[in-house]
Amino acid sequence: MKLLVIEDYDVLRESLVEGLTNAGYAVDATGDGEEGLWYARDGKYDAVILDLMLPSMNGLTLLKTIRAEKNPCPVLILTAKDHVEDRVRGLNEGADDYVLKPFAFDELLARVNVLVRGKYGQRTHRTEVGGIEIDSTGRQVTINGQDLALTAREFAVLEVLALRAGEVVTRTEIYDHIYGFDSEPESNVVDVHIAQLRRKLQDAGAANRIGTRRGLGYILLAEGSACEA
Amino acid sequence: MRSLKADLTTAAVGTAAVVLCAASLALYGAARVYLVSELDQRVAAVTQLVASSIELENGRLEMEFEGLHITELSPVAGKGFFEITLDDQLLVRTPHDAGMPPGLDGAPPDRACWIDLGGGTWARGYVRAWSLPDATGPRMRVSLAVDASGPLAALNALAVSLIAVGTVALAVLVLAMRLVVARSLRPVIALGQSLRARETGGLADDMDTAGVTEELRPVIAEVNVLLARVRQTLDRERAFSANAAHELRTPLAGLLTTLEVAQSSPKLHPDAKPTLDRCLTVSRQLKQMVDALMHLARLENGRDRYLPAEIDLADEANKTWEQIRKQSTDEKHFEIRQQTAELAPAWAEPLLVRLVLRNVLCNAAHHVDDGGWVAITSASDPAGASITIENTGSLVSEDDVTRVFEPFWRGDAARSLTGLNAGLGLSLARRAAERCGGSITASSQAGGNFKVVISLPSPSGHI
Numbered sequence: 193m194k195l196l197v198i199e200d201y202d203v204l205r206e207s208l209v210e211g212l213t214n215a216g217y218a219v220d221a222t223g224d225g226e227e228g229l230w231y232a233r234d235g236k237y238d239a240v241i242l243d244l245m246l247p248s249m250n251g252l253t254l255l256k257t258i259r260a261e262k263n264p265c266p267v268l269i270l271t272a273k274d275h276v277e278d279r280v281r282g283l284n285e286g287a288d289d290y291v292l293k294p295f296a297f298d299e300l301l302a303r304v305n306v307l308v309r310g311k312y313g314q315r316t317h318r319t320e321v322g323g324i325e326i327d328s329t330g331r332q333v334t335i336n337g338q339d340l341a342l343t344a345r346e347f348a349v350l351e352v353l354a355l356r357a358g359e360v361v362t363r364t365e366i367y368d369h370i371y372g373f374d375s376e377p378e379s380n381v382v383d384v385h386i387a388q389l390r391r392k393l394q395d396a397g398a399a400n401r402i403g404t405r406r407g408l409g410y411i412l413l414a415e416g417s418a419c420e421a
Numbered sequence: 422m423r424s425l426k427a428d429l430t431t432a433a434v435g436t437a438a439v440v441l442c443a444a445s446l447a448l449y450g451a452a453r454v455y456l457v458s459e460l461d462q463r464v465a466a467v468t469q470l471v472a473s474s475i476e477l478e479n480g481r482l483e484m485e486f487e488g489l490h491i492t493e494l495s496p497v498a499g500k501g502f503f504e505i506t507l508d509d510q511l512l513v514r515t516p517h518d519a520g521m522p523p524g525l526d527g528a529p530p531d532r533a534c535w536i537d538l539g540g541g542t543w544a545r546g547y548v549r550a551w552s553l554p555d556a557t558g559p560r561m562r563v564s565l566a567v568d569a570s571g572p573l574a575a576l577n578a579l580a581v582s583l584i585a586v587g588t589v590a591l592a593v594l595v596l597a598m599r600l601v602v603a604r605s606l607r608p609v610i611a612l613g614q615s616l617r618a619r620e621t622g623g624l625a626d627d628m629d630t631a632g633v634t635e636e637l638r639p640v641i642a643e644v645n646v647l648l649a650r651v652r653q654t655l656d657r658e659r660a661f662s663a664n665a666a667h668e669l670r671t672p673l674a675g676l677l678t679t680l681e682v683a684q685s686s687p688k689l690h691p692d693a694k695p696t697l698d699r700c701l702t703v704s705r706q707l708k709q710m711v712d713a714l715m716h717l718a719r720l721e722n723g724r725d726r727y728l729p730a731e732i733d734l735a736d737e738a739n740k741t742w743e744q745i746r747k748q749s750t751d752e753k754h755f756e757i758r759q760q761t762a763e764l765a766p767a768w769a770e771p772l773l774v775r776l777v778l779r780n781v782l783c784n785a786a787h788h789v790d791d792g793g794w795v796a797i798t799s800a801s802d803p804a805g806a807s808i809t810i811e812n813t814g815s816l817v818s819e820d821d822v823t824r825v826f827e828p829f830w831r832g833d834a835a836r837s838l839t840g841l842n843a844g845l846g847l848s849l850a851r852r853a854a855e856r857c858g859g860s861i862t863a864s865s866q867a868g869g870n871f872k873v874v875i876s877l878p879s880p881s882g883h884i
Contacts, residue, residue: 204675211682272670274715276726293674294708297681 193308193348194236194369197221198228198251199243199270208241211297212304216331216344216351218370225249232258236368237265238308241300244271244282252285259286266307270295305329312355321357322414324398326350335396342392345370349385353402353412362409386410425609429602430595437594445583452579456572457545461533464547468565471505475561477553482507501544502536502566508559522546525564536566544568608634612641624652662828663718666711673711677704713845716776717828720852727856729770731880734806735761735799737771741778742797745786755813756794765799765806767877769857774877777853777861780846781810781873788871790814805859805879815871822865826851850875 195212199205200223209219220237222228225246232240232254244251255267266288271278279290288310289303305317305328317329325334331347333340342350348370353361363382370385390402403411474485484505502522503515524536525546536546544566552558615628627645630638680701683689689697739761767774785795793813800807817825824830831844847863854861859877866872 201671201675204671204678207675207679207682210686211678214682214686270674272667272674274719293670294677294711295674297678297685300678 193238193351194218194220194371195304195308196228196231196237196240198225198231198240198246198254199223200246201243207297208300211301215301216348217304218348223247225251225254229254229257232263232265233261236365238311238369239266239268239288239304241268241270241304242287244269244273244278252282255282255285255287266311268300268303268307270300302329309355314355319351319354319357321354321412322398322401324350324354324393324401324412326354335393335398338396340392340396342389345385346389346392349382350389350412353410357412357414360405360408360411365409426599426602426606429605430598433598433602434591434595437598438591441587441590445587449576449580449583453576456575457569460545460567460569460572461547464533464545464565464567465531467567468547468549468563471503471563471565472549472551472561475505475553475563477558482512482553482559484512501568502538502546502564504562504564506562506564509562521564522566525566528564530562535569538566538568542568542570543573605634608637612637612644616644619648624648624655659718659721662714663722666714666718669707669711670715673704673708677701677708680704710845713849714828717845717849717852720849720856727770729768729857729883731883732767732769732771732774734765734767734774734801734808734875734877735763737774738778738782738797738799738808738810741775742782745779745782749786751786753789753791755789755792758794758796758798761797761799761808763799763801765801765808766880767801767806767859768880768883769859769877773853773857777850777857777875778808780850781861781875784846785810785812785871785873788812788814788816790869801879803879803881805877807874807876809872809874811866811870811872813868813870815865815869817863817865817871819865822863825863826861847873 193216195217197205197208197212197219199208199221202223205221205223209221212219217238220231222231223246226248228242228246229249231237242251242255246254251269251271255269258265258267267286268289268291269282269287270291270293271282272293273279274292282290288307291300291303309315309317309328317327319326319328323336327333328351331344333342333347333350349366352366352369366382366385371381386402386404393399393401401413401415403413405411476483476485501515502519502525503513504511504521505513522536522538522544524534525548528534528536528546528548530548530550533545533547536544538544546564546566548562548564550560550562552560612628612633627648628641630641633641680697684694684697684701739759742757742759782797789795789812795813796809796811798809798811800809821830825847827844828848829844847861851861854875854877857877859875861873861875863871863873
């Protein structure tokens, strides 16, 4: 899952990036309004954490702009302004949630998780696809009651496939969800993660659950299939 | 202490008394002059009449008293005296056995004078002396003294009446002056009351000059200038607190997030955890303080919408107390005396009421001494409902009790410098209670009991 943090206070921004990365998100971050808009337009983010007081373009203008461009990305506003009218204005302009500074990081994380889940039509942090249970908050995968040990990247790949179970997810989409804008991984990194995932799933008794749609991408299937069309 | 009322009454009554005395003296003096001169005229006229009836005819002295009808000459002892002498030889004397009254003997002729007839009787005397028929002839002398008791008694009666009337007039004057002065001072007293009422937070409006006397207008104008200055200062102070709290939010968010992220980081060294935990505790206390300050600023500028409803103050107090007890980690043992069984209906915003109760009850639970007690008592009357929260073990002195609602004031500053006890709780409680149209008062009882009374308006008239 990939997030965008637009916050001009360096200490807060860097800590948010670290905390969200620890929580398993791929995170892009900027402290500038216009640069934030550029990121938000280009990247495929699962949620944007947006400060209101920003240099070069304020958060509300940024929000109005991306909403005018029909960008459906969930936006969580992060601000020190606590008047009811400020909150109402932010929400009316298309924000999905509002967190007042100072906040408890766990609460912010929980709210971000809700927004991300909501984007994929999920109401809880547990996703189940044919016996594979994924706990997005605890970052745990269980297959038939057995815990499955995955790296953070493998988890992120499985999570995105699970959230869009039954759909083909392109290689680029998977890549975008697990890496931030600035990272430069190798070109076949997605295939490597998929291969590792398949091996671990097979070892846990869930063989042939990740199907390949050649030229398109990958799909998580509810039932094992040898078919690789 | 000097009293304006007493000063004004004394001055007015004193002046009136002096004027009354002067007028009475003048009246008495005039009456005396009139009565005495009337008597003198009569005495002189009688003497002249007697003198004119004495003639020397052919060397013989002729006196024609018959037909004169001189009542003053009737021989009544002690009432008067009459004597005619010729060359110092007595011709007539009435009463015939009386001696010449002292004073009349050597009295100058043709002038009335006071004669003491003895026995407290005073008379006016008159002497006429001449020679018959010319300057070389025999010397005649008529001496007359007429009892002046009548006019003197009249004068005494007048004096008594004047004193009596003066005394009554003075008493009436004192009462009247007190009323007039009290009436005149009413605007001054009203001004004082109006100023006192402002002490409890009513600084929003200027004082009204309608119906105020001319003399007080400049005073009120000056008070209004002063009020405006106080308002400005308060506004600046509030704006400063609000801005300071607001500006603290972003760095505090950075601090908290950094610490929380570090605390949950898988790379965290176990030795660093206790330090990080302490830093987090302090940062969270700072957050609470900033939250409380922002809350206070919001209540003070009154911009948030006020959403009142009917509540049961007793029930709210009980629920809040239960919550506090559940969350309390305090090892202290104390007795709780709850007298909150009856309904105490009030009209206020529930969230604000809970804020008030929470702060006051937390304060009581925090400050009560080990082995002491906390009493929560509710009451209601047609005007509204009230809740009284009292605890033992107070360190607040009677002099300091009015300061407990000031932001950042703490009775035990040295003991508990924590975010929760930053001295904002009761300030918040007061602002919230006032926002609800109620009030909150604190008192320090003898024996170290601290008592807070929260009063809220009645729901009647609202629902």
